Amino acid sequence: MAKMVNYNRQGYKTPMPVLDPAERAHTFAEVSLGYNAERAVNEARRCIQCNSRPCVAGCPVGVPVREFVGHIARRDFPAAYAAVKDANALPAICGRVCPQESQCEGVCMRGRKGEAVGIGRLERFIADWAEEHPDEAARALAERRAAHLAARADAAGAAADAEEITPLGGKAVPVIPPGTDLSAFRVAVVGSGPASLTCAGELAKAGASVTVFEALHAVGGVLTYGIPEFRLPKSLVAREVAAIEELGVTFEVNAVVGKLFDIDELMGERGFDAVFVATGAGLPSYLGIEGEGLNGVCVANELLTRVNLMRAYEYPEYETPVFAGQRCVVVGGGNVAMDAARTARRLGADVTVVYRRSREEMPARREEIRHAEEEGIRFATLTNPVRLIGDDAGWLTGVEVVDMELGEPDDSGRRRPHEVAGSNHVISCDMFVISIGNKTNPLIAQTTPGLDTTPRNLIVVDEETCATSVPGVFAGGDAVSGAATVILAMGAGKRAAAGIAAYLNPEGPAAGLAEAEVAGLELVAEEAVVEAEAAEEAAPSGVPAEERAAVDEEAALAAALVAAGIAPDVAARAAAAALIEGAKG
């Protein structure tokens, strides 16, 4: 990879145009408008093409970030698209909804001083570019895949081929080895969210006959019923799904596995050789406070399902209505809470988000919090609801809240909030949305004998292969991890696809992969030494020596952690965090 010597020293992300906040409070049109080619190239040139490429380790599906950003910087958009799409089945979606700040961008070297490279924005740009240039994009992808196959013919080629997706000192996200032929096998995928779509796409590329079973009438899982139109247009989800259909994947909607047929029947009379279960985390949690049954109170899932899946915002054109209050209080601090708040705002409510910790601890993406604020949504942090108040007819009139203060860190590392005695007060509202997380649906666990689950109904799997305790049954996504992110689910889908391929076809090119992987790691290790020396001479002119030293130190630390048995992505983050802490201290 050519070094980016004359890189763009702009310290901040190239701004991405957004819809005017005043306008967007009343429309479900997409908020962020995306980069044009000039802005994209400008942003891509901010990447210094560093050796350590922590961004790759920061990506759960192993997108070769450094490579694709480099291609954009050189205006080679087809190559950039091929690089992204080869690793990530849903780039247009990930570019919009991934929590980049805690993944690729969170570990970006440019982020040490100033802002990280806008990797998410670039991913979105290149996916949208491909939509406008389908032929060029398809050709580039085909060429890349052919090149992969050719390179894999010998160990050295395979190692070189794997370099960009292999984090320094780490290990690539497992993929189905190129050349694997699964055309003799049928795989059932339960659920059609991001984990399933990824897994189905990967398996279909290797020739497997894949059927996806979806309980609802629309495919996409949380992408369809959960994430609102203004953040992720449904036409875009339909487009990505269509691309997976083109690979030969069949979708069966209105099929509730566990009710219509269970896993045994899928593997038995319906003749599937393996099953991937990714049923998500769909059961809402409640606060358990007085008044949750009042009219005007709902969980975020209900609001979002009505609006997104059933398109209630187009009522009465679409026949599902949605209750919209004048004054709405949303409790929670995650992305779902932001989605609910911004949805209620668009339905005409005056919205306040109530969160029991401080703003810094909100798990939502920074961009969503900022967008919510711009749209006029108020935040009452360090505030916790204790009781919902209603009138005689059972309609909500207000919520009693109490102020909180932060104490010692808890298990999650966040400071545990405590109530401030005597600080109770009432916020008047006629709509209250509970958005404090989701649990997993126990249906599959209950109807599949021998399937090991945790006390919280999470399916227990082998971390590497996603295999469950039942032979031939694999699982991933929120059903395994508990409510998490789209991209982590996709990472699991990808690992599961590799696991399923190895299970179905143990004699296949999988055997060769181990060697290639070892060779790749050795090469990376040697290269690290060589490149560290070379870097001294050809140092990118704008990066101060201490920063380069920090990068190398971090890589060494990450490698040590990996050697000690820590997962590569965790290690990379931990190493980065340690150094940032060190710099601060």
Next chain:
Amino acid sequence: MYPIESVEALNDEVTRMVVRAPDIARKIRPGQFIMLRIDERGERIPLTMNDCDPEAGTVTIVFQAVGATTMRLATLKAGDALLDFVGPLGNPTELEGARRACVVGGGLGTAIAYPQAKWLRDHGCEVDVITGFRTADLIIMEDEIEAVASRSIVMTDDGSNGNKGVVTEPLQRWIDEGAGYDLVLAVGPVIMMKFVAKTTEPHGIRTLVSLNPLMIDGTGMCGGCRVKVGGEYLHACVDGPDFDGHLVDYDDAMRRGVMYRGYEGSAREAMAKRLASEARDCDVAAGLRAADGGACGAAGDGGRARRAARGRITLDAATEAQLAAMEPEKAKKVRAALEAKAAREAAAAAAERAERAGAGQSAADADDASAARAAGAGGAAGAGRAARLARADEGRGE
């Protein structure tokens, strides 16, 4: 798509529909429900199974046209199809082990209580059945129930069938007479189930009630169907729909039931107008179709318009004779003009009636949509019925 095999009006408000869904027919058990969506713009609505035939691959549903969706559903015919039909959802009713049971159905609830009574009878349980309706005209499934029940009684609010009173009266009487029930199952309006449970509670009889709250996805996700049972919120879709009748907080259920009532009212009115208007469009289109041999609604909104105009306009014999005497080209034009005129007139008449009915005029007016029927505009007749139904009371029972 899920084809509709047959449609039968059980009375002015209640329709029985047989839908082809072989996978569901093999699995569904009494007490379980399905969710359906008529078309892309429709709502998802839950309906409890009334009957199923695994061999024929069909599931029977019974519904009362009380809301916009059920009104529209009532206008569909055999040969039409539903876009979505998903199930079986919820848990089967726990009927095993009962030796002596009483099944209580209120209004439409009777249709859901029937398969339970039948199942119990088929599994060696002696079953009494009590049903209740607003008035004698609304009584449904009387024969089917008599066939499975050891004894049965039908109560009406107005006494129009000779049995004035509420369902708890015979229930109390039979319990007092020593029927020795080990299970009472109640399906109907929440208020009815509340009083059935109150009646059985002092006797410690296991009592199951079937709750039918607001529901959106039906798979446990949205929390819309939460019901307070034994002090905690459970989801009717995955934990129910049957619950221990002595633990259900009925007042909470009734309160939550009104959450969307305002929307339901306006949606009903809008649907009555829409169906009337579609019928009008279709009548005009039927005339045009007759003129050029094309299909009505080809450029319009999907199948409803086509269905509504399936019939043809017929001209009287004298006119036909005159047409036969004309040159073929001229006859064709004249016929088209005549048919279009007849269609317009019929449509206008039907629409007027539908609107009058929608505005709360007498049901008899709307019922007499004969002009529309003469014009073959099934949609207009459907609209008349729909508009009439728009006035029907809410709730799935009386």
